[in-house]
Amino acid sequence: MAVIKVGVFGAYGRMGSEVVKAVEGAADTELVAAVDDPAERGAVRGADVVVDFTHPDEVVGNIRWLAENGIHAVVGTSGFDDARIAEVRETLAANPGPNALIAPNFGIAAVLMMNFAAKAAPYFESTEIVELHHPNKADAPSGTAYRTAELVAGARARAGAEPMPDATTSEIPGARGADVEGVRVHALRMTGMIAHQEVVFGTHGETLRIRHDSMNRESFMPGVLLGVRRVAGLPDRVTVGLEPLLGLD
Numbered sequence: 001m002a003v004i005k006v007g008v009f010g011a012y013g014r015m016g017s018e019v020v021k022a023v024e025g026a027a028d029t030e031l032v033a034a035v036d037d038p039a040e041r042g043a044v045r046g047a048d049v050v051v052d053f054t055h056p057d058e059v060v061g062n063i064r065w066l067a068e069n070g071i072h073a074v075v076g077t078s079g080f081d082d083a084r085i086a087e088v089r090e091t092l093a094a095n096p097g098p099n100a101l102i103a104p105n106f107g108i109a110a111v112l113m114m115n116f117a118a119k120a121a122p123y124f125e126s127t128e129i130v131e132l133h134h135p136n137k138a139d140a141p142s143g144t145a146y147r148t149a150e151l152v153a154g155a156r157a158r159a160g161a162e163p164m165p166d167a168t169t170s171e172i173p174g175a176r177g178a179d180v181e182g183v184r185v186h187a188l189r190m191t192g193m194i195a196h197q198e199v200v201f202g203t204h205g206e207t208l209r210i211r212h213d214s215m216n217r218e219s220f221m222p223g224v225l226l227g228v229r230r231v232a233g234l235p236d237r238v239t240v241g242l243e244p245l246l247g248l249d
């Protein structure tokens, strides 16, 4: 059995420490370096794949460094919009060899929640997203909520949906949440929470709620290991989302 050599960026953080345990616990992966300081990036030289769970301000620089050093990147760090994804695509194009997999959420159930939300969206006049996270989270809205809003907006556009009804003319700033491609996203930061999201749909006489809850951070690890195992063989230099690895559209 071929063993994949893995480095971890953000190794002492909430997610990175789980990744270290998962990589050490799997029979087909070997931990070569656990890095929590950008000055020590060089320790991952010799790795086939580096997993990044760091900070939205750091991650694009980390991916660039990995691309320049010929190492595949499996990225969970949030904070990616279209401009950042475009920057990563340019970086990878300039450095032939390694691939990057950027997954807004490595939870298999979370990926299914996003997929189901996109499928449901064309059938409802209104869709809004409520995400709930622990109060130590740096970014809002969450990467998962942002990605869900993009998927919902895309599905609505392809179906020729009208803009969602909303008569608000007077508003305390923020009361209606953030507007992501026409989809309202509301972010709660609560002690006691880990990572949760509800996509709320409404039409005449009916509503639907699709809810996902991460109960612990270990739950993300099967998705992370799947990414580690598959990133080198992905057909595209940059893959966004775990969907293609799960056979989802």
Ligand SMILES: NC(=O)C1=CN([C@@H]2O[C@H](COP(=O)(O)OP(=O)(O)OC[C@H]3O[C@@H](n4cnc5c(N)ncnc54)[C@H](OP(=O)(O)O)[C@@H]3O)[C@@H](O)[C@H]2O)C=CC1
Pocket (backbone or CB within 6 Å): 009, 010, 011, 012, 013, 014, 015, 016, 035, 036, 037, 038, 053, 054, 055, 056, 058, 062, 075, 076, 077, 078, 079, 103, 104, 105, 106, 107, 143, 220
């Ligand atoms: N895709 C997914 O499924 C998931 C994604 N996430 C995302 O992962 C990211 C990390 O979350 P979380 O683990 O809670 O955050 P933490 O703050 O607990 O961990 C981040 C760690 O990264 C370190 N770090 C910061 N910059 C660098 C760098 N350039 N190189 C190496 N290490 C660095 C930090 O060190 P220091 O504190 O000293 O700065 C810290 O120890 C967030 O963006 C979060 O949204 C989280 C859960 C699931």
Ligand SMILES: O=C(O)C1=N[C@H](C(=O)O)C[C@H](O)C1
Pocket (backbone or CB within 6 Å): 078, 079, 104, 105, 133, 134, 137, 138, 141, 142, 143, 144, 145, 194, 195, 196
């Ligand atoms: O910061 C977190 O905790 C999480 N971040 C990711 C996000 O921004 O969507 C994934 C998950 O929600 C946990």
